[in-house]
Amino acid sequence: MENNKSIIVLDDVLDIEEFESLKDYSCEETRFRALQAGDKFYYVADAPYNVIDKVNLAIEDAYKAKIQKSISFLRLASSLFNVDLRIHCDNGNVGTDFAPSHGAVFYITHDEKNINGTAFWKHNEYGYVCPSDFTDEDIQKKIMCDKEDQSKWNLSTIIGGVPNRLLSYPAGYFHSKYPRVMSGKKIKDSRIVMVVFFKI
Secondary structure: OOHHHOOEEEEOOOOHHHHHHHHHHHOOHHHOEEEEEOOEEEEEEOOOHHHHHHHHHHHHHHHOOOOOEEEEEEEEEOOOOOOOOOOEOOOOOOOOOOOOOEEEEEEOOOOOOOOOEEEEEEEOOOEOEOOOOOOHHHHHHHHHHHOOOHHHEEEEEEEEOOOOEEEEEEOOEOEEEEOOOOOOOOHHHOEEEEEEEEEO
């Protein structure tokens, strides 16, 4: 498999002090704001520039390629909001002004009692990867209509959401957060990740 088509997992991307500083920064609830996309609300915050730079360098080193464009932000999910399944791919309209070749998740918090992270799925008709010739309209009509219907999908694998772990994958791969509903109510017990969309 070509390197840029691989799922890549990197642990200990930040040194201990950098990561603890990021965790403290991310657990300040006032940083997060509601972002509306269609009929859904997501809770996002700005990511520190030094963390963005270090994660981007790790991505470039892993894929042996330069990032042409990227966007990064923190995202929050708990037992109270962002509780949908939403199996999707990232090569459609993800709110960027460019078509990402890849997505990435950098895990900041995790659930110590339950399996959690990112799940990859196989669609009953389209397989593991969104067809490359699908337009944004095709994705909405043929994929996103099934995003909450688990009978249309088979769970392939779960990458554990280990703190200070970076997961990167081609944008066409079908995936979701895991589990569907986080167990935490307080921000420190919720799922906080840095999301990256990028093009190489």
